[in-house]
Amino acid sequence: MSLTSLVPLIGIADVVIGLSLGSRLFLIAVGLSLIFGVLGVLNFAHGGFYMLGAYFTLAVVSNVVDNFWIAVVVGALAVGVVGAAIEFSAIRRLYDRVDSDLDQLIVTFGFVLVIHETVRFVWGSGSYSIDPPDVFNFSVALGGSTFNAYRLVVIGLAVGVLVALWLFITRTYFGSLVRGTSSDREMAAMLGVDVPRLYTGVFFLGSVLAGLGGALSAPLQSTSPALGDQVIIDAFIVVVIGGLGSMSGAFVGAMLIGMMQSLGPQFISAGSIAIPFLAMVIVLLIRPEGLFGGIGE
Amino acid sequence: MSATDTGGRVSRFGSAVAEGWTRERFGLLGAVALVLVAFAPPFQVYLFTDFLVVALFALGFNLLYGYTGLLSFGHGLFYAGGAYGIAIVLRDLGPVIADVVGAGISPLVTFVLGGVVGLVLVVLVAVPVGWLSVRLEEIYFALITLAFGMLGYSLIIQDPAGLTNGTDGVIVLLGTVDLGGFSLRIGGRRIYYAISAVTVVAAVYGVWRVVNSPFGTVCKAIRESPDRAAALGIDVGHHRWMTFIVSAAVVGIAGVLRAGLASVASPGLTHWSTSAIAVIATVIGGATYFYGPIVGAFIFLYIRWAISRFPALEAYWELFFGALLIAVVLFFKQGAVGGLLLLRDRLFGDGGGGGGGALDDGQASTAADDGAESGDDNVRADRGDNS
Numbered sequence: 064m065s066l067t068s069l070v071p072l073i074g075i076a077d078v079v080i081g082l083s084l085g086s087r088l089f090l091i092a093v094g095l096s097l098i099f100g101v102l103g104v105l106n107f108a109h110g111g112f113y114m115l116g117a118y119f120t121l122a123v124v125s126n127v128v129d130n131f132w133i134a135v136v137v138g139a140l141a142v143g144v145v146g147a148a149i150e151f152s153a154i155r156r157l158y159d160r161v162d163s164d165l166d167q168l169i170v171t172f173g174f175v176l177v178i179h180e181t182v183r184f185v186w187g188s189g190s191y192s193i194d195p196p197d198v199f200n201f202s203v204a205l206g207g208s209t210f211n212a213y214r215l216v217v218i219g220l221a222v223g224v225l226v227a228l229w230l231f232i233t234r235t236y237f238g239s240l241v242r243g244t245s246s247d248r249e250m251a252a253m254l255g256v257d258v259p260r261l262y263t264g265v266f267f268l269g270s271v272l273a274g275l276g277g278a279l280s281a282p283l284q285s286t287s288p289a290l291g292d293q294v295i296i297d298a299f300i301v302v303v304i305g306g307l308g309s310m311s312g313a314f315v316g317a318m319l320i321g322m323m324q325s326l327g328p329q330f331i332s333a334g335s336i337a338i339p340f341l342a343m344v345i346v347l348l349i350r351p352e353g354l355f356g357g358i359g360e
Numbered sequence: 361m362s363a364t365d366t367g368g369r370v371s372r373f374g375s376a377v378a379e380g381w382t383r384e385r386f387g388l389l390g391a392v393a394l395v396l397v398a399f400a401p402p403f404q405v406y407l408f409t410d411f412l413v414v415a416l417f418a419l420g421f422n423l424l425y426g427y428t429g430l431l432s433f434g435h436g437l438f439y440a441g442g443a444y445g446i447a448i449v450l451r452d453l454g455p456v457i458a459d460v461v462g463a464g465i466s467p468l469v470t471f472v473l474g475g476v477v478g479l480v481l482v483v484l485v486a487v488p489v490g491w492l493s494v495r496l497e498e499i500y501f502a503l504i505t506l507a508f509g510m511l512g513y514s515l516i517i518q519d520p521a522g523l524t525n526g527t528d529g530v531i532v533l534l535g536t537v538d539l540g541g542f543s544l545r546i547g548g549r550r551i552y553y554a555i556s557a558v559t560v561v562a563a564v565y566g567v568w569r570v571v572n573s574p575f576g577t578v579c580k581a582i583r584e585s586p587d588r589a590a591a592l593g594i595d596v597g598h599h600r601w602m603t604f605i606v607s608a609a610v611v612g613i614a615g616v617l618r619a620g621l622a623s624v625a626s627p628g629l630t631h632w633s634t635s636a637i638a639v640i641a642t643v644i645g646g647a648t649y650f651y652g653p654i655v656g657a658f659i660f661l662y663i664r665w666a667i668s669r670f671p672a673l674e675a676y677w678e679l680f681f682g683a684l685l686i687a688v689v690l691f692f693k694q695g696a697v698g699g700l701l702l703l704r705d706r707l708f709g710d711g712g713g714g715g716g717g718a719l720d721d722g723q724a725s726t727a728a729d730d731g732a733e734s735g736d737d738n739v740r741a742d743r744g745d746n747s
Contacts, residue, residue: 105499156690164498165431169643170689172636176682184676292633296510303503337514343507348492351500 076208077325083214083283085321086221090276091294092301092313093228094269100308101245101265103164104154107171110295111178112270116142116277117286118182121191131196131282139274146270149174150263158262175291183288190287217279224272225314232310241265245308300339304346306353315355394557402549406621409553411661412560413617414641418653419567420610421638426647427571427579428603430494431502433635434509437489438482438608440516440629442615445478446471447530447625448523454535467535467546475616482612483605485512490604494597506632513630529626532619547620556617563613564654570606571650579603611638640681644688646695655696 091113098106106112119138124131153170157163194200195213202209232238244251244261252258277290284290301320305312320339327338346353397408421435450470457473458466493504516524524530534547544551570576582589582596590596619625628634637660638653645656660681667677688695694702 173682173685176678180676180679340507340511347504
């Protein structure tokens with residue numbers, strides 16, 4: 064009896080799909096984690112930002128220019144502007160409160176409802192889909208299974224974003240300001256860092272990343288108003304497992320959950336959707352700082 | 361407790377109003393109102409029952425949030441626990457009970473027994489979940505309760521034990537009590553309203569007693585300063601755990617009533633978006649007041665109903681509550697009850713926050729940290745009255 068008949072066969076396609084699901088989760092989770100690490104805000108509306116990224120991209124492709132990549136960039140930046148506006152107009156007012164953490168969570172939850180309903184108002188309740196860009200829209204056959212080549216592009220871009228962010232945070236002047244402010248906000252302010260502006264900047268960056276995740280995922284999923292609510296819970300799981308504030312943690316956590324979503328159902332028939340939540344509970348109890356360290360790691 | 365205790369800061373007119381409207385009179389007025397509602401058109405009876413259930417849900421949630429500062433995003437788990445408890449008893453034990461007590465009275469016996477089972481089930485879940493959750497605070501507490509809620513959601517959907525009927529949920533058939541010539545349909549709108557009203561009033565009174573008991577006083581001490589309470593020899597973790605269990609039990613009772621009202625126990629009750637309803641109602645009503653969640657639930661249900669009268673807006677009622685939630689947290693943390701008290705002071709008082717009248721139970725927490733300075737002395741004076 065061969066080994067393959069004992070162990071369910073893991074197709075290469077399943078791995079690629081898992082990694083591409085992980086990539087989109089990474090893009091939303093890393094922004095969530097960055098914002099929490101620097102501002103101390105757990106942004107409930109981050110799933111909404113991801114969803115807006117997908118809708119903006121679809122809107123640009125179908126109404127403005129028929130070029131997917133331009134639409135992705137425009138969509139992600141537009142989400143960044145929305146995020147910065149929310150930080151500037153609402154979240155900023157809460158930093159100095161005594162119990163600011165929970166107030167921030169409740170306010171960003173308010174934006175979950177507002178974004179969800181606005182999207183429904185503008186684009187309706189139906190779902191939209193879009194083809195991957197022509198260059199990558201072909202099937203790859205590997206190890207007896209097939210997948211769309213565009214998934215490889217998404218994985219590659221996610222890795223690229225991780226590297227770029229790491230270089231940005233550890234090697235640039237702005238990155239050092241971010242690290243300094245995240246470890247001691249008062250001291251950074253006394254040393255002349257314009258903290259409010261830096262906060263808005265970090266919120267902009269985190270929102271752009273969520274928007275980018277949504278934009279790049281638009282060809283891989285159907286985009287509907289329910290998307291934000293689904294993806295924010297996955298993102299919470301990822302950042303808890305990886306550690307709130309940790310970028311490498313967000314990457315490993317995202318890939319772990321992505322693979323679990325892709326491969327899990329083959330191994331465990333019942334209870335498979337419960338496992339990520341169980342993992343979240345266990346990590347919170349045993350290692351609330353996550354499996355990986357703090358910001359910049 | 362009368363307004364004159366505050367040292368003549370209330371105008372004569374104000375104190376007359378405050379003395380005339382004692383808690384007993386408000387209670388009597390409330391009871392009359394509850395009876396009158398039973399004679400309203402059927403839909404209004406249904407809507408009011410819905411309000412009572414959501415109010416109890418939010419009140420239970422706020423026992424934890426308002427009194428210990430722990431924000432749970434997973435209380436849907438206990439809401440569903442109560443609902444599934446009674447639904448499964450009604451489905452699986454109805455015939456057995458009918459054999460024992462006779463078919464005529466059995467729907468009522470099954471309903472009561474189901475409610476008790478639902479409550480016990482919720483407490484059994486809340487004991488370990490609470491014990492684990494209260495080790496964490498703030499954001500981390502919100503996240504772990506969210507995870508527990510969604511864990512319950514996943515298990516109910518996937519139904520490994522074959523009890524919950526997956527995504528369809530369990531249908532609730534309340535049946536008719538038939539005692540030779542006298543029959544009573546438990547699920548009838550007015551009958552069910554009467555059952556709900558009595559249960560909710562009793563539960564609210566129970567919560568009120570807990571809040572004003574020595575236990576509640578300790579909770580308030582912890583809320584004011586966990587470190588100082590701990591220094592006084594209070595076991596902070598233990599008290600939070602106990603509050604968690606009581607809070608879950610209250611929500612469980614609301615869940616039992618929800619199952620009968622909706623005629624189904626559905627998995628959506630465990631979803632975090634259901635847990636969020638308690639958060640919305642509580643914050644809008646004013647988490648720092650005992651009656652805040654009740655007023656918030658009233659606003660939530662009736663504004664939603666009012667919006668639904670306009671077909672063009674009907675689908676977008678959540679937008680309104682999202683915006684309202686943001687506005688309340690940003691600009692007026694005391695919520696609707698705080699607003700009403702402020703309005704009362706403006707109308708009848710000296711505007712300086714005087715008057716420990718009947719409605720204000722002085723359950724303001726430290727969360728009322730901004731813009732509440734003027735009312736702060738008053739709140740502290742009241743707290744002394746109640747404790």
